[in-house]
Amino acid sequence: MxxxxxxxxxxxxxxxxxxxxxxxxxxxxxxxxxxxxxxxxxxxxxxxxxxxxxxxxxxxxxxxxxxxxxxxxxxxxxxxxxxxxxxxxxxxxxxxxxxxxxxxxxxxxxxxENPVENIDAIQANSDDRTFKILAESIREGINNDEPEKGLDRLHTFTIKYVRQLCENHQITFDKETPLHSLFGGYVKKLVKKGLIESEMTERILKSSISVLEAFNGVRNNQSFAHDNVILNYNESILIFNNVSNVIRFLETIEKPKTEQKEEIIEEWNDLPF
Incomplete structure (x- = not known):
């Protein structure tokens, strides 16, 4: 408005x-x-x-x-x-x-009218307390309309988030695996499992691999991760929207998987042992 x-x-x-x-x-x-x-x-x-x-x-x-x-x-x-x-x-x-x-x-x-449409998607996907605090600090920064200050934290969040997705799907990686490679392995697994229905969605996700590779450069050279001149407001908002939109979509893929696990646990709890 x-x-x-x-x-x-x-x-x-x-x-x-x-x-x-x-x-x-x-x-x-x-x-x-x-x-x-x-x-x-x-x-x-x-x-x-x-x-x-x-x-x-x-x-x-x-x-x-x-x-x-x-x-x-x-x-x-x-x-x-x-x-x-x-x-x-x-x-x-x-x-x-x-x-x-x-x-x-x-x-x-x-x-x-928050400048980042899906900022509420920035939620920890594990029970790690530090991860939850990180996500909360990122949302708070956007609510204060200060996206430039949160780019390095958003990068850290995205790495932790994608690592957890890889663990959930038994995708091997190590601490040195960069963000875009983590995401590339995850997308490949989704395609292999038939969790992506359209070629267009697959292409959009694969294009995000190169976007996340560029995010590494922003984190290193245009954020408070180091002594840098930080990126401008509008481009920071664009990055936040891009990342949060991807995460929002990934939730729709991962949520049924989580709900299925919860149902299995409930069924085991109902057994008369």
Missing amino acids: SLTFIEKNKFEKLFGMKSGYVLDFSDRTFQEFVGDSVGIDIYEEKYNYGSGSKANRLRGFWNVESNYNIGKLLEKLLEYWLEQAQSGEINFDIADENNHKDCLIIVAKLKA
Whole structure:
């Protein structure tokens, strides 16, 4: 979604933007607040909208930023408004209270539009506690809209995830086997077992082998795995979406296998021994 005219008007009224201001911020404090909230310099040229006032800077932010970032900043501004209202720093009435509630609902919708569609697929496929913590930290980074910071962890996660798949299918490997080779062996096993129904799906998965080989280079040269200049936001999002989409599909292949194991265990537990 994007902010509609009516939704923008709700925030404009609550924040007193008609005057050109945003709440009681000065230029300096507004810059600091936005920087602390979303890690962005609101006085960058791309946010220079209209007269360049604080209110227009915020409008410029609405025009160019992702829904998630917009929601994140508006959420912080709503928190600040509530703090100011409760401390008596600003005057408000029942209409403002209702408007604040409406704005919270709008923010929730904005933040629900995560830039990585299948981020919930980033889940450990074993009981390894460290693996679970790793997966959680990656999801948290995406929820904070910081994909660039998580590329090295996503690479580590993907290696652990694919290694577990290989173990599940009795595919031999060692600690030195690179990610793309692990995945190549896994795809070959899926094809051999007849778990892939179409030639197109097979081709898509095989194309992912070369993609994951390139991921090794990103991890080594464009992530925080080493002292690197990290990859830009948009390409990081592309990588996250590509990897999470593949993992989501692999779940559909592996889930029946897991459920079948659970059914067998239940059947053995039912035997009168």
